[in-house]
Amino acid sequence: MKKEVRDSLSKDFVQQLERALAAREETLNSIEQQVLTMAAVASDLLMGLEIELSHFPLTIGEKTCSTFWKWSPAKRSAGSLRLYLKCNDYETGRLASRRMVIQPSAPGDVGPILEDLLGKRQSGHLLRMISEFLDHSDRASRWAHQLAGAETIRTEEFGSVISAWVGLLAENAAPAATRLRELITRFNAVDDELRHAVFEFNESSQPVRYGSIICRPDVSPSDPLGPTEPVFRVVTYFNRATGKRQTTPIAEYKRGHILRELRASLTTKLGREPEPAEVEGALQGQRRRSTSPWITREVISHCYLGKHSSNILRQQKNIAAFMEEWLALRGQFQALLEP
Amino acid sequence: MTMKLEQLIAIDLGNGSTSYKAGNGKEGEFPSLVASYTGTGLGGALSKDAFQTKNGRKYLVGDDCREEGARSRSTDSSFYKSDEIRVLFLKVLKDVGIKNPVIVTGLPTEFVNTHSADFERDLKAWAREDGYQPEMVKVLPQFAGPWFDPDLLDEEGKPIDTTAMSKGRWGIIDIGYGTIDGGGFNNGRVSDTRYGESSGVSDIHKDIYTSLSNPEQLNDLIAKKGAKLPKGFTLDSQINEYTMDVWLREGHFMWRGTKIDMEPISLPACTNFADQVIPRFIKHLWGSTDFLSGMVAAGGGATILRSHMKRHITCPIYCAKDPDKSVVRGYYRYMILQYFKEHAVVRQG
Numbered sequence: 001m002k003k004e005v006r007d008s009l010s011k012d013f014v015q016q017l018e019r020a021l022a023a024r025e026e027t028l029n030s031i032e033q034q035v036l037t038m039a040a041v042a043s044d045l046l047m048g049l050e051i052e053l054s055h056f057p058l059t060i061g062e063k064t065c066s067t068f069w070k071w072s073p074a075k076r077s078a079g080s081l082r083l084y085l086k087c088n089d090y091e092t093g094r095l096a097s098r099r100m101v102i103q104p105s106a107p108g109d110v111g112p113i114l115e116d117l118l119g120k121r122q123s124g125h126l127l128r129m130i131s132e133f134l135d136h137s138d139r140a141s142r143w144a145h146q147l148a149g150a151e152t153i154r155t156e157e158f159g160s161v162i163s164a165w166v167g168l169l170a171e172n173a174a175p176a177a178t179r180l181r182e183l184i185t186r187f188n189a190v191d192d193e194l195r196h197a198v199f200e201f202n203e204s205s206q207p208v209r210y211g212s213i214i215c216r217p218d219v220s221p222s223d224p225l226g227p228t229e230p231v232f233r234v235v236t237y238f239n240r241a242t243g244k245r246q247t248t249p250i251a252e253y254k255r256g257h258i259l260r261e262l263r264a265s266l267t268t269k270l271g272r273e274p275e276p277a278e279v280e281g282a283l284q285g286q287r288r289r290s291t292s293p294w295i296t297r298e299v300i301s302h303c304y305l306g307k308h309s310s311n312i313l314r315q316q317k318n319i320a321a322f323m324e325e326w327l328a329l330r331g332q333f334q335a336l337l338e339p
Numbered sequence: 340m341t342m343k344l345e346q347l348i349a350i351d352l353g354n355g356s357t358s359y360k361a362g363n364g365k366e367g368e369f370p371s372l373v374a375s376y377t378g379t380g381l382g383g384a385l386s387k388d389a390f391q392t393k394n395g396r397k398y399l400v401g402d403d404c405r406e407e408g409a410r411s412r413s414t415d416s417s418f419y420k421s422d423e424i425r426v427l428f429l430k431v432l433k434d435v436g437i438k439n440p441v442i443v444t445g446l447p448t449e450f451v452n453t454h455s456a457d458f459e460r461d462l463k464a465w466a467r468e469d470g471y472q473p474e475m476v477k478v479l480p481q482f483a484g485p486w487f488d489p490d491l492l493d494e495e496g497k498p499i500d501t502t503a504m505s506k507g508r509w510g511i512i513d514i515g516y517g518t519i520d521g522g523g524f525n526n527g528r529v530s531d532t533r534y535g536e537s538s539g540v541s542d543i544h545k546d547i548y549t550s551l552s553n554p555e556q557l558n559d560l561i562a563k564k565g566a567k568l569p570k571g572f573t574l575d576s577q578i579n580e581y582t583m584d585v586w587l588r589e590g591h592f593m594w595r596g597t598k599i600d601m602e603p604i605s606l607p608a609c610t611n612f613a614d615q616v617i618p619r620f621i622k623h624l625w626g627s628t629d630f631l632s633g634m635v636a637a638g639g640g641a642t643i644l645r646s647h648m649k650r651h652i653t654c655p656i657y658c659a660k661d662p663d664k665s666v667v668r669g670y671y672r673y674m675i676l677q678y679f680k681e682h683a684v685v686r687q688g
Contacts, residue, residue, distance in 0.1 A: 039502040046505060046527060048676055051483045054529035055452055119456070129677070160526035163505050170502040 005243050013219070017227060020219040024226030028184050031336055035147065036177040038140040039169035045133045046166060052126050058117045062090040065117055067102075069161040071153055077141040078150040078172075081165055083130055085110055104131035135339065140169050143336060147176035180336070187329040194322040198230045201315045204308075210238040211303040213295060213312065214247060215319065225333055229323050232295055232316070234303060250299060254291040257302065259283070294320070342441050342474055344679045349671035350431050350444040351484065355516020355540060355584070355639055357401075357427045358667045361435045362679075368664075369401030369430070370581070371516070373423045390430050393469045400430045416450050419458050425465045432471055440466070441678070443477045443670045447520055448533045451480040479673060482511045482522040482533070484666030485637035487673045490659040499633075499657050507632030510625060510654075512617075513666065514640025515539045519616060521624050523631075534623045538616050540640045544583040546608035548574075557604065566603035569594070587643060605643070613647035621651060628654045637665035 034041075057066040065087045074080045082101050089096045100110045104127040107114070114123035144150035150172045158164035198215045205212050212235045217227035233247035248256070262282055266274040274282075295316050300309045347362035358368040376389040376397035389397040418424060432440065442462060446455055455478040466473045485491075491499040505527035513520045517539045523530040550557040551574055558567045572594065586592040586601050593599070621628055628634060631654040641648070641662035648656060659665050 040500075043501045043505050044676055047486060047501075047524075048673060050524070050527070050529045051479060051486075051673070054480060158506055158526060160528060162528060163507075163526035166502055166505040166527055 009243055009245075013216070016219045016221070017217070019221065020223070020226040022226075023221075023224060027224040027226075027337070028187075028333065031333070032177055032180050032184065035143050035180055035336075036173055038136075038143060038176075039166060039173045042133075042136060042140055042169050043166050045129075045136055046162065049129045049133050052122075052129055055118065060116060064088045065113065069165070070101075071155070071161050071165060073152065074141070076145065077138065078145040078168060079141060079152060081134065081137045081141070081161070083134075085113065087113065102127070102130055104128070104134070137165070139339070142338070143176055144169060144172040146332070146336065147179045148172040183329060183332060187326070187333070190322055190326045190329065194230065194319065194326050197315065197319045197322055201312075201319060204311060204315065208235055208238065208245065210235055211305070212238075213250075213299075213303060213305065224337065225330060229327055229330070230319065231293060234299070249293065250295060251291045251293045254296075254299065258288070258291070262286075342678060344675070346437055346439055346441045346474060347671065347674055347679065348431065348435050348437060348440045348442050349667050349674065350428065350442065351667040351670065352424055352427055352444060353515050353639075353666070354518055356663070357431060358664060359431045359435060360664075360667050360671045361437065362441075363435065363437060365435050366667075367434055370584075371423075371427055372401060372581075373426045374399045390426065390433070392426065392429055398426045400426060416454055419446065419450070419454060420461060425461075428462060428465060429469050432466060432469065437471075439472045439474050441475045441477075441674070442466070442473055443479065443674045445479045445481045445484055445666065445670060447518060447535055448480045448482050448522055449535050451478070477674065479670060480522075481513060481520050481666065483673055484669035485511050485513055485635045485662075486524075487669035487676070488635075488637065488659055488665040489672050490661075490665075490668060491635060491657045492659060493657055494655060503632070508625070508630065510628065510631050510634040512620065512634060512636050512638075512641075512648075512652075514636070514638040514644065516541050516639060519620055519638075519640070521620060523624065532624055534620065536616075536620070538612075539638075540584075540643060541580070542616075543605070543608050543612045543640075543643060544580045544587075546611060547583045547587075547605050548578075548580040550608060551578075551604070557607070560607040561603050563603040566600055568599070568604070569597065609644055609647055613644050613651065617644075617648065617651040628652045630654075633657050637662045637669075639663040641665075 053067055057064055059065075065085055068084050068086060070082050070084055071079050072082070082103075085100050085102055087098045087100075089098070100108075100113075102110050102114075107127060111123070111127075114126065117123070118126060141150075150168055153161070153164040153168045155161055155164045158167050201215050205214055208214065213232055214235065215230045215232050217230050219227050232250045234250065234253045235245050236248045236253070237244075237246035239245070259279060263274060263279055266278060266282060270278075295312060297309060297313075300306060300312060305312060344362040348359060349361070350359045351357065353371060355371060356368050357371045358366070360366040376399050390400050391397045428444075444462070446458055450458075459476045459478050462476045462478075463473050466476075493499055504524065507526065508530075509524045511522050511524075518535055518537055519539055520535040522533045550560075551568075551572075554568045554572045561567050583605075587605060590602065591598050591600050625631060628651075633655045634652050634657065636645075636648060636652075636656050636658040639662070641658050645658070659668070
C-alpha cells in the first residue's frame with residue numbers, strides 16, 4: 001500500500017496518541033509539582049481554616065464548644081487527620097463532656113450543633129473548608145507514605161498534632177518529589193523500550209492482511225495517564241482496495257472463538273440453533289477463566305501465521321517483559337492520582 | 340451562578356487609609372477621610388471631585404477633604420455602622436466599577452465574633468442602595484490580612500516559607516493609623532490571646548506636629564549635624580497633623596525654598612512611640628518575643644518604625660516591602676485560596 005494512503009489512514013490515531021502522550025506528560029509533571037508543594041498547600045489551607053476556627057471556643061447557654069485535631073495511624077498512608085468538636089455542657093448542673101468527630105461528608109450529630117453555634121451559612125462554609133483540607137491531607141498522606149515511606153508524626157517535638165502534621169509533609173515533600181521524578185524517569189525509559197519493541201513487532205507483521213496480528217495501545221482522551229499498555233489485536237476486516245481495516249483485541253478474539261465453538265457443539269447436541277441464553281448458560285457452566293490478552297499457538301494457527309510463530313512469540317516475550325515494569329509504574333502513578 | 344475573579348474586591352477600611360485591590364486589575368488607596376460637601380460647585384470646589392451617593396448627598400473623600408478638617412475615624416465598634424464608613428465603602432465600589440462584586444473586608448479582631456454578621460448585612464444593604472448587586476460579602480478578622488500577605492519577606496529579603504509558620508509560636512503586629520492590632524498562631528492553631536489598642540501612626544503624626552510647633556525644643560533633641568530646623572521656623576495655619584503624613588511619605592518638605600529632611604525630625608517621635616507602645620503590646624500578648632519563631636509586621640506603622648521594631652522585637656521579623664498594603668493583599672489572597680483556586684499560586688518559589 002502506498003505510504004500516503006497508509007499515513008492518511010493512521011492520521012487520526014497518530015493525532016490521538018500524540019495528544020494522549022502530551023496529557024500523560026502534563027499529568028506527571030503536575031503531580032510532581034503537587035507533591036513538591038504539598039506542605040505549602042496544606043499550610044495555606046490550614047491557615048484559611050484556622051481563620052474560621054478562630055471563632056471557637058463558642059458558648060451558647062451553658063454549652064461551650066471548642067475544636068481539636070487528632071491523628072490516627074493508617075495502613076496505606078502516613079496516618080489520617082481528623083478534627084473533633086468538644087462540647088462541655090453544664091446544663092444539668094454537672095459537667096457533661098462530649099467529643100465528636102467532624103466528618104463533613106456525614107456530619108451526623110455535629111451538623112446541627114455547628115448550625116446552632118455558627119448559623120446555617122457559616123457552618124456550611126466551615127464544613128466545606130474542613131472537607132477540602134481533609135481531602136488534601138489524606139492525599140498528601142498517601143504521597144508521603146508511598147513515595148517517602150513516612151509513617152508517623154512527632155507531636156511532642158512540634159508541640160501540637162497539626163503542627164507535627166504539616167511538619168511531616170514539609171520534611172517529606174522534597175524527598176517524595178525526588179522519588180517521583182526517579183519513577184517518572186524510569187517509566188519514560190521503559191516506555192521508550194516498550195514502544196521500540198512494539199514498533200519492531202508491527203514492522204515484522206507488514207504487509208498487513210486479514211488475520212495479521214498488530215500491537216497498539218488504546219487511547220482515551222479522558223485518561224490523564226495517556227495511552228494504555230500496548231494491546232495485541234487481530235485484523236478482522238481488511239479492504240485491499242482502500243486499506244481500511246478493523247481489529248479485535250486478542251482477548252475478545254479468543255472469546256469470540258470460544259462462543260463459536262460452544263454454539264457449534266450445542267447445535268449438534270440439541271439438533272437446533274441454541275438460544276443466546278442457552279449459550280450463556282453453557283459458558284457459565286464451564287467455569288472458564290477470562291481470556292488472556294496474549295498470543296497463543298492456537299491464535300497463531302487460527303490466523304494462518306504458523307511460519308512466523310517463533311518470531312511472534314519471541315517478540316511477544318520481549319514486549320511482555322517491558323510491559324510488566326511499565327504496568328507496575330503506571331499503577332503507582334494511578335494510585336498517586338486517586339482523590 | 341459561579342463567581343469570577345473579575346468580581347472580587349478586597350477592601351481594607353483602615354483608620355488612616357482605605358485601600359483596595361480588585362480582580363479586574365484596579366487597585367488604589369485614599370485617606371479614610373470623609374466630609375459632607377457643602378460647596379455650591381463654584382470656585383474652589385472646581386478642583387475637588389465631590390462624591391455623590393444615590394441618596395443625593397455629596398461628600399468629599401480622601402485627600403480632597405484634608406483641608407476641610409475631616410476628623411479621622413474613632414476606633415470603637417459604632418464606627419462600623421457610621422455614615423463615614425458607608426461613604427468610604429461606596430467610594431471604593433465606584434472606583435472599582437464592578438456591578439456584582441464579591442467583597443472581602445475585615446474587622447478588628449476583637450469585634451469579629453460580635454459584629455461581623457451585622458457588618459456583612461450593612462455592607463450588603465449599602466451596596467444595594469447604591470445600585471450594586473453584591474454576590475457575596477465576607478468579613479475576616481483583621482489579623483488574617485498580614486497572615487495571608489503573599490509578599491512577606493524575611494530580614495534578608497527572601498520570601499517567607501509558609502510551612503515554617505505552622506511550627507512554634509508566631510506573632511502578628513499590625514500597626515495601623517489609629518490602632519495597633521495583634522494576634523498569633525501557636526503550633527498551627529490560632530492563638531486565643533489577642534490584643535488591640537487605640538494608638539497608632541496618628542499618635543506619631545500628632546507628636547511630630549506638636550514638636551514642630553516648638554522648634555527650639557525639637558532642635559535640642561536632634562542629634563544629627565545640619566539637620567536642625569532653621570532659625571525663624573514656624574508652622575502656619577494650613578499645616579495640620581495630616582500634613583505630617585504627606586511629609587513622612589515624601590521624606591522631606593520645603594520651607595522657604597529649602598528642602599528639610601523629615602527623618603531626623605521624626606526620629607524623636609518615632610522613638611518615643613516605639614519605646615512606649617511596642618513593649619506594652621508585646622507584654623500584653625506574649626510577655627516577651629524571645630521564644631517566638633517569628634513576627635509578621637504589617638500596617639503603615641511597620642514602614643515608619645521598621646528600624647525601631649528591631650530594638651523591641653527579638654525574634655526574626657517578617658514584613659512586606661510595603662506593609663501598609665499587607666492587609667488588603669492578604670484579604671485578596673485569602674479569597675483566591677478559598678473561592679478562586681484556579682488562580683491560586685503557591686506563595687514560595
